[in-house]
Amino acid sequence: MRNFLFKISFYIIGVAGVLLLLGSYADGNTDDNYMHFAVEKPKNIILGDSRSVQGIVPDVLKRKLSVPFDNFSLNIVQSPYGPIYLKALKRKLDPDTKNGIFILTVNPWNLSLNNIVKKSEDFPEENSPFKNMYFYNMSPNYEYLIKNLDKSWFRIYLDREEVGRSNTFLHKDGWMEVQIDMNKDSVAARTAEKTEYYRAMLKNYTLSQERMKALTEIIDYLQPKGKVYLVRIPASKNIITLENGRFPEFNGLMRDLSHKKNIKFYDFSDHPDDFVYTDGNHMYRESSKILTSKIADSIKADVRKSK
DSSP: OHHHHHHHHHHHHHHHHHHHHHHTTOOTTSOSSGGGGBSOOOSSEEEOSHHHHHHOOHHHHHHHHSSOOEEOOOOTTTSSSSHHHHHHHHHHSOTTOOSEEEEEEOOSSTTEEETTOOSGGGSGGGGSHHHHOOOSBOSSOHHHHHHHOOSOHHHHHHTOGGGOOOSEEEOTTSOEEEOOOOOHHHHHHHHHHHHHHHHHHHTTEEEOHHHHHHHHHHHHHHGGGEEEEEEEOOOOHHHHHHHHHHOTTHHHHHHHHHHHHTOEEEEOTTOGGGSOBSSSSSBOHHHHHHHHHHHHHHHHHHHHHHO
16 A cells, blocks of 8 residues: 555656646736736736726836736626625735725626626626635746636647737736737627627616625725726727616716715716727727827826826
8 A cells, every 4th residue: 555655646746747837837828817816916906897908008007107007807707896806906906005006997887787696696706716816926826727727737838928829818917918800890790799799788787786885995995005096998889879878877976986085087988989899899909008098198187186
């Protein structure tokens, strides 16, 4: 028996060694979330969903505001505003943050819930990596790979950035750069499909008091650490029209919240035609840079005004 255990220990050590080696190659190609958990803790942060992770470019903010940013947005299922997101933010943000800049992107979807959800344990983000992760600044982050990677670890090595960036490449600063066919007909087809997707969702979703409460708690957590800004990212005109028709009170709620908390609310959704979208819902990368520049200019103007 002792001889058997001695032999199998070599096998276990060998397997562990291979996994450690493969995990060391994890990068922005590994999956759509890994890099959010494998960089140092930021002092300036962006929160939101997939519109935000594709639509706000930290490098543009850094260039215009002279401080580095981290885009800590995932998607509508994994990072809507709620207690799980707040808990993740507290683990992600540098605890020594002072004079930080915090951009909280808002839209009706990341502040709403499906009407069939009755209990907090049924919230969609219960299946988010934010729920099961403890370490947010390890590289390589083996905790993430063990708990959340849904493909073979050999793919980490085979799909590494050195071979070529994936079509959804997550930069170290959290920006997801999407490479996609921008042929007019392809964009039109994706936009039509996405519009119908949101049209079908309209009847089943309602603005959530729980999510609004969590957003307020996030603002309260961040305000002693710096300046908080609410930003509504635009989508294509047809999707914005759907949203405003179903949630006509939304912008008013955001304005009321901004007045109550003495923060700025920048609404870019009233100029949807100023930007190009990959599918009607997400911005094309060049438009993302333009929008981010506008956000930075708005923040710079506010900072000058408050001095």
